[in-house]
Amino acid sequence: MPKIDLTMDVNGRKVVKQxxxxxxxxxxxxxxxxxxxxxxxxGAGECGTCSVFVDGKLVKSCLMPAAKADGAKxxxxxxxxxxxxxxxVQQAFHKTGASQCGYCIPGMVMAATSALRENPDAGIEExxxxxxxNICRCxxxxxIFEAVEIARDVIAGRLPETALDxxxxxxxxxxxxxxxxxAPSKVSGRLKYAADMKMVDMLQMQVLRAPxxxxxxxxxxxxxxxxxxGVACVITADDVxxxxxxxxxxxxxxxxxxxxxxHFGEAVAAVAAEDLVTARRALAKIKVEYEELPGIYAxxxxxxxxxxxxxxxxxxxVIKHIPIRKGDIDKxxxxxxxxxxxxxxxxxxxxxxLEPEAGxxxxxxxxxxxxxxxxxxxxxxxxxxAHILDLPINKVRFIMSPVGGGFGGKEDMIxxxxxxxxxMKTHRPVQLxxxxxxxxxxxxxRHPSRVKYKMGLKWSGEITAIEFDMLSDGxxxxxxSEGVMRKAAILSCGPYEVHNLKVDTKVVYTNNTPSxxxxxxxxxxxxxxxxxxxxxxxxxxxxxxxxxxxxNMMRIGSRTHTQQELTTASLDRVxxxxxxxxxxxxxxxxxxxxxxxxxxGPDARKPCTLGARIGDAADTETKxxxxxx
Amino acid sequence: xxxxxRGRGMASxxxxxxxxxTIDRAxxxxxxxxxxxxxxxxxVTEIGEGILTVLAQVAAEELGVRPEDVTxxxxxxxxxxxxxxxxxxxxxxxxxxxxALASRDARAKLFAEIADHWDxxxxxxxxxxxxxxxxxxxxxxxxxxxxxxxKGRGVVPVGSASFTAHGTGLDPVDGSGSPWQAYxxxxxxxxxxxxxxxxxxxxxxxxxxxxxxxxINPRGVEGQIEGGVxxxxxxxxxxxxxxxxGYTTTHGFAKYIxxxxxxxPQINCTIVEDPDPLSPLQAKGxxxxxxxxxxxxxxxxxxxxxxxxxxxxxxxxxxILDALRNHVPGREQIAQSARQDRAEAxxxxx
Ligand code: FES
Ligand code: FES
Numbered sequence: 001m002p003k004i005d006l007t008m009d010v011n012g013r014k015v016v017k018q019x020x021x022x023x024x025x026x027x028x029x030x031x032x033x034x035x036x037x038x039x040x041x042x043g044a045g046e047c048g049t050c051s052v053f054v055d056g057k058l059v060k061s062c063l064m065p066a067a068k069a070d071g072a073k074x075x076x077x078x079x080x081x082x083x084x085x086x087x088x089v090q091q092a093f094h095k096t097g098a099s100q101c102g103y104c105i106p107g108m109v110m111a112a113t114s115a116l117r118e119n120p121d122a123g124i125e126e127x128x129x130x131x132x133x134n135i136c137r138c139x140x141x142x143x144i145f146e147a148v149e150i151a152r153d154v155i156a157g158r159l160p161e162t163a164l165d166x167x168x169x170x171x172x173x174x175x176x177x178x179x180x181x182x183a184p185s186k187v188s189g190r191l192k193y194a195a196d197m198k199m200v201d202m203l204q205m206q207v208l209r210a211p212x213x214x215x216x217x218x219x220x221x222x223x224x225x226x227x228x229x230g231v232a233c234v235i236t237a238d239d240v241x242x243x244x245x246x247x248x249x250x251x252x253x254x255x256x257x258x259x260x261x262x263h264f265g266e267a268v269a270a271v272a273a274e275d276l277v278t279a280r281r282a283l284a285k286i287k288v289e290y291e292e293l294p295g296i297y298a299x300x301x302x303x304x305x306x307x308x309x310x311x312x313x314x315x316x317x318v319i320k321h322i323p324i325r326k327g328d329i330d331k332x333x334x335x336x337x338x339x340x341x342x343x344x345x346x347x348x349x350x351x352x353x354l355e356p357e358a359g360x361x362x363x364x365x366x367x368x369x370x371x372x373x374x375x376x377x378x379x380x381x382x383x384x385x386a387h388i389l390d391l392p393i394n395k396v397r398f399i400m401s402p403v404g405g406g407f408g409g410k411e412d413m414i415x416x417x418x419x420x421x422x423x424m425k426t427h428r429p430v431q432l433x434x435x436x437x438x439x440x441x442x443x444x445x446r447h448p449s450r451v452k453y454k455m456g457l458k459w460s461g462e463i464t465a466i467e468f469d470m471l472s473d474g475x476x477x478x479x480x481s482e483g484v485m486r487k488a489a490i491l492s493c494g495p496y497e498v499h500n501l502k503v504d505t506k507v508v509y510t511n512n513t514p515s516x517x518x519x520x521x522x523x524x525x526x527x528x529x530x531x532x533x534x535x536x537x538x539x540x541x542x543x544x545x546x547x548x549x550x551x552n553m554m555r556i557g558s559r560t561h562t563q564q565e566l567t568t569a570s571l572d573r574v575x576x577x578x579x580x581x582x583x584x585x586x587x588x589x590x591x592x593x594x595x596x597x598x599x600x601g602p603d604a605r606k607p608c609t610l611g612a613r614i615g616d617a618a619d620t621e622t623k624x625x626x627x628x629x
Numbered sequence: 630x631x632x633x634x635r636g637r638g639m640a641s642x643x644x645x646x647x648x649x650x651t652i653d654r655a656x657x658x659x660x661x662x663x664x665x666x667x668x669x670x671x672x673v674t675e676i677g678e679g680i681l682t683v684l685a686q687v688a689a690e691e692l693g694v695r696p697e698d699v700t701x702x703x704x705x706x707x708x709x710x711x712x713x714x715x716x717x718x719x720x721x722x723x724x725x726x727x728x729a730l731a732s733r734d735a736r737a738k739l740f741a742e743i744a745d746h747w748d749x750x751x752x753x754x755x756x757x758x759x760x761x762x763x764x765x766x767x768x769x770x771x772x773x774x775x776x777x778x779x780k781g782r783g784v785v786p787v788g789s790a791s792f793t794a795h796g797t798g799l800d801p802v803d804g805s806g807s808p809w810q811a812y813x814x815x816x817x818x819x820x821x822x823x824x825x826x827x828x829x830x831x832x833x834x835x836x837x838x839x840x841x842x843x844x845i846n847p848r849g850v851e852g853q854i855e856g857g858v859x860x861x862x863x864x865x866x867x868x869x870x871x872x873x874x875g876y877t878t879t880h881g882f883a884k885y886i887x888x889x890x891x892x893x894p895q896i897n898c899t900i901v902e903d904p905d906p907l908s909p910l911q912a913k914g915x916x917x918x919x920x921x922x923x924x925x926x927x928x929x930x931x932x933x934x935x936x937x938x939x940x941x942x943x944x945x946x947x948x949i950l951d952a953l954r955n956h957v958p959g960r961e962q963i964a965q966s967a968r969q970d971r972a973e974a975x976x977x978x979x
Contacts, residue, residue: 046882097848100856101677131890135882138677140855141893143848169758173686174910177848178696180682182675213875264875297874324804345941348870349863350879352887368707376676377714382706400704400715403676407860408716410676440885441877445870486799487649490808495643503804511875517716519860520917523644524924531640531925532940535932545929549641554814562799564807570840570903571641571814577899578639578816582836593636593934599820600635604834605895607633607822 006070010035011079019066022277025059026050028066029076036196037077037106037189039404041135041354042436048134049103049354051110052076058114060133077106077189080113089113090187091164092151093144094179100138102186103354103404108134109187112148120156124149125608137352137405194373194401195358195433202360203232203272205422205432206279207415208286209441210261210268213476213511214295214308217260217268217288225271225285230278233425234286235418236269242390246413248380248517249482250319252311255388255417260293262310262476263511265441267415272422272430295511299450299473302508310476310509317509319474320482322489324503324561332465332500336456338540344453344529348473349446351518355404356439361419362429369396369420374403376410388417389424396420408517409443412479444479444516447472447507449488451529457537461551465500468492470526472507475514480521481507488522493561494530495571496552501561535589544586546579630935632826635833638929639818642921645809646794646905646914647719653794655723656710659688659731661739661779661786662700665759665772667692669731670702671724672712678916679849680720684728686845687910691732693756694772710789718914719794721845722811726908727792733909734788742779742786743770792908811905813913815839817858819926820894823934825953828946830866832892832927838899842913851898854919858896861923863888866943 003018010033019032026043029035029052041049043062050062053075081087086094089112099105108131115122115130122130127148128141136144153159169176185191222234237244237258244258245251256267269286273279296302296310302317309315333339359373369389375381378398386396403410415432422430434442454467470488474481485505492503505522507515538548553571560566578584585598593599647653657671669688675681681703685696692699703709712724736756744751749763756762762769770778779786799806820834837854844850867886871878879885904911924942932938937952 042882044881044883097679097852100679100852128890128893133889135887135889137860137887138856139852140857140859140896141890142855142896143852145890145893171757173690173696174843174845175847176686178682178686178846180679180849181685181696182681264872264877295875297872322799322804323802324799326803326805342940346864347868347942348872349868350870350885352868352882352885370707374676376716378704378706379672379711379713394707397705397707399706400673403715406676406715411714411716436882437880440870440880446864483649486808487645489804490645490649490799491643495641495814512872513870513877519857520644520920521649521717523642523917524861524864524921527640527642527921528925528928528942531642531922532928532938534640535638535925535929536938545639553641554643561804562808563803563805566812568903568906569812569814570901571643571816573903574814574816574838574840574901575641577901578818578836578838581838581897581899582637582639582818582834584637584639584818589638589929589933591636591933591936593634593930594631596635596637596933598637601834603836603895603897604820605893607831607833608891 004067006066008069009073011076021067023066024062025064025066025069026061029061035076035078036192039103039106041103047354048111049107051107051134058111077110086184086188088154088164089151092147093187094183095150095164095166096143096147097180098139098143098147099180099183099186101403101405102191103193104134104136105186106189108136108144115148116152116155120152122152135354137354191402193355193358193404194360197360199360199362199429202429202431203274203426204276204279205270205272205419205430206283207267207418208269208283210257210264210266212290212292213264214293215261215290216293217257218291219289220269221287222269225282228282228285230274231282232272232428233422234269234271235421235425239421240388243387246384247478248411248480250478251384253477263513267418270418270422272426297510297512299471299508299510302510310511314509319478319507319509320485321504321506322485324489326561326563327500329465329467329500329502333456336464337459339454339456340533340537340540341454342533344451344532346449346525346528348448349518350440351407351409353405353407353409356434356436357415357443358433359416359419360429360431361423363423363427367395369424370399371416371420372399372401373416374401374410375416376403376406381413381416384413385417385420389420407519411517412444414442441513444514446518447484447515447522447525449525453529453533455533455537457541459541461541461543461548463496463498463552466493466498468503470505473510473512473515474507475510475512477514479514479516481515484522488526490562491523492526492530494527495554497554497558498561503561539589542588545589546575546584550575630825633822633824634934635822636930636934637818637820638926638933639816640922640925640929641816642918643812643814644718644918644921646722646811646813647809648717648796650798650806650808651796653719653723653796654791655712655727656791657727657731658710659735659788661692661735661776663776665694665776666698666700667694668700668702669728670709671728672709673715674701674703674724676715678720678853679846680724683721683725683845683849687725687729688732691729692736693761695759718916718918721912721914722908723792723794725910725912727790729909730790730792731788734790735786738784738788739775739779739786742782742784743775746778810907811913813840813918815918815922817922817926819930821927821930821934823931823949825935828949830931830944830949832862832894835894836897838901839915839919840901840903841915842905843902843911844900845912847900850900850915853915854898855896857919858923859888859893861920862892862927864942865924865927867945869943
């Protein structure tokens with residue numbers, strides 16, 4: 001392929017370089033210039049992690065061909081401040097704790113810098129609008145807004161530079177707002193995530209993924225791909241030397257499809273090649289013959305007699321059923337003055353960490369197979385990989401690279417095994433960086449759930465009995481499903497002492513994208529149902545929702561749903577704190593929104609109409625109060 | 630009905646700290662190093678929540694140095710002690726306590742040498758912020774000198790520890806058991822505005838009160854609450870990963886909608902501290918629990934505003950409009966009284 005010549009001014013230095021014509025500005029910066037502070041969160045203009053200045057304008061570098069930037073003046077996160085120093089925006093991010101995982105942060109700092117360059121007096125509404133193209137999955141944006149406002153006021157001289165300093169520590173470091181020690185490396189783009197790292201002689205991996213949700217693999221022919229120039233190896237399940245299978249509770253998932261595929265996007269084979277383009281081209285040369293199988297796409301169908309079987313070991317398609325029984329629900333419902341029955345559903349949710357899965361594997365000088373990746377569970381992964389590779393445990397090493405967001409989604413070993421195999425086969429370092437599309441189809445999601453709920457109460461508000469039945473879609477593999485069902489069951493009926501209850505949580509296999517660990521591990525799905533029921537009960541009983549919760553809440557000495565006696569319990573204090581902070585106006589939840597007196601206070605934002613913010617009168621009120629606090 | 634309707638709703642929650650229904654454990658090593666600095670080594674740390682800073686605060690407090698003097702070596706199965714995984718709201722509780730105990734172990738080695746050197750009782754020694762002194766005396770030295778003195782006497786002040794949380798498994802028949810030794814509770818209130826023409830819901834305010842045991846870094850706790858709330862808001866109103874007969878139809882962020890800066894309510898955090906009596910730090914955790922009450926609080930607020938109850942997440946504009954279209958004002962109330970009559974009849978044995 002003929003190369004193109006590019007000349008740019010990058011962070012104040014002239015750059016003259018030849019590169020491949022297909023490269024985007026993002027690739028040119030990251031691969032050719034090693035400016036890895038600019039990240040690829042989506043590659044499609046949707047997330048803002050790749051934001052840079054091109055001739056002074058904020059641009060998403062994943063959307064711009066490198067050739068188009070020829071002759072331009074480029075500014076990246078690395079160029080905002082001299083090495084060892086930070087701009088006021090960066091310092092303010094450090095001060096307020098605006099960076100968590102940090103993956104969105106270089107882009108966010110660029111967008112914030114752009115906002116204040118465009119309008120140094122921008123009000124908070126305008127700032128929000130100008131950050132609207134940058135997604136952050138960790139922080140809830142609140143500390144980012146605070147940082148930008150402080151930086152704005154410091155730059156404008158309305159606040160002293162000391163406003164950017166760390167809060168003073170008193171008599172103890174416990175309880176102090178010590179600034180995040182990792183923030184300087186995150187706000188300056190210096191922190192290297194797995195996809196930012198390079199090793200000498202490193203190969204690039206690409207993965208062939210299943211084009212259908214349920215099929216028998218009749219044959220895989222990799223010969224043509226293997227024969228290609230630049231291809232170092234092709235791997236399939238046949239290359240696994242040990243006992244193939246991973247999972248958090250049941251090891252039901254092979255590192256690549258073995259005999260059959262169980263969900264759309266499952267890994268079938270992988271190529272390691274000298275470069276990404278060669279690896280991608282080689283995938284097209286792998287011939288796989290599939291025989292499509294009938295699938296299951298709804299959890300209810302998985303339980304029907306005669307349903308297709310997805311895993312041989314589980315003929316009934318049940319991954320796990322957790323029962324909890326306490327007291328006597330027949331007696332409890334007989335005592336009830338009011339019985340409510342309803343059904344609740346939650347959807348499948350993506351973790352959407354801004355850092356897509358990435359990793360590097362190599363075999364070191366002691367023959368230790370080493371995998372570097374943003375894994376949330378390196379301890380368990382090394383156990384499983386040792387079995388899969390049939391190696392002693394001290395010959396497998398996992399290093400957790402900086403994690404660009406996890407939320408449970410990086411607890412499953414969905415690609416590290418492939419990397420290890422390829423490194424062993426080639427004795428060269430191998431890197432795999434997922435695209436966003438790949439991350440979406442291949443990684444586990446939050447379990448979708450359906451809860452059938454029955455609650456009995458007395459007129460006094462006391463809950464006499466609860467029957468709680470949850471059915472969840474586990475998708476194609478077990479992953480964390482068992483634990484998620486256990487936690488959902490334990491927490492099911494909420495922080496209330498219920499003397500008679502019957503709880504069942506069940507998760508089944510389907511041919512949908514697998515469900516796995518996700519922040520709250522089933523607790524959210526279960527308590528969404530319970531807390532909805534509590535408000536419906538409060539309405540029926542003509543009772544304030546706080547009052548109903550106080551009547552039933554767990555206290556010291558209460559027995560939980562699993563009959564554990566509590567030695568501490570703080571719900572009383574938490575309810576009081578929330579009620580007071582929100583200036584809650586008491587009353588039964590009977591659609592009284594239009595008549596409430598506690599709405600629209602200074603502690604709520606104003607509603608907004610999109611696009612109406614820029615040009616609004618700048619909110620120039622300084623942030624003294626926040627700085628002082 | 631006005632076009633824009635407002636309302637409020639609340640929801641409570643509870644959560645267990647560390648791994649569920651099993652024993653949990655984490656190990657750490659500590660060393661007081663030259664120059665009055667410190668090294669901490671442990672198996673698993675940062676996924677963005679700020680645990681590195683929390684561990685540095687804990688080690689500094691226990692060792693008498695400053696947080697910026699602490700170097701943390703971590704996240705390597707061949708070079709650091711086992712600390713299991715980064716999840717289950719266990720980092721502050723498990724790793725934090727393990728680092729506190731390891732630091733105490735290292736400090737005890739140093740204190741023994743200095744007490745002997747000064748000829749004072751060990752329990753009169755105190756150290757904070759890079760200084761070490763014996764109470765009720767004029768004896769005082771920097772941690773730099775203290776480490777030098779200790780090493781001069783032939784002792785490297787190193788320590789190690791393992792922290793255990795005693796959860797038990799559940800009975801397979803009735804589920805009884807003690808899955809956690811520490812629990813946290815939370816309550817959130819949501820204020821919303823519903824546009825009854827477009828079905829769009831804006832969350833204007835969230836008031837979030839959460840028990841965290843003890844806030845080691847209050848700003849970090851707020852960051853976890855704010856992040857949890859916004860993930861809860863995403864699930865409540867917009868996020869929806871969809872498949873059709875197994876085929877993914879939400880391929881990218883163009884289809885999978887996430888909360889952006891324009892969707893963010895004002896989030897008012899109240900930190901409640903009910904100290905954990907079973908662990909040296911008395912802190913519990915906040916990572917996961919922050920998310921639990923948000924979606925039900927928002928659904929309860931939508932009901933308060935427009936009288937329709939969304940029981941199937943997310944409450945997209947289409948679902949809200951659909952529910953409004955099929956909504957008979959007062960129908961819920963009629964249904965409630967019918968239920969009450971039924972229950973009354975049931976109670977009288979009819
Ligand atoms: S917007 Fe460019 S990578 Fe997401
Ligand atoms: S800090 Fe913004 S995505 Fe993690």
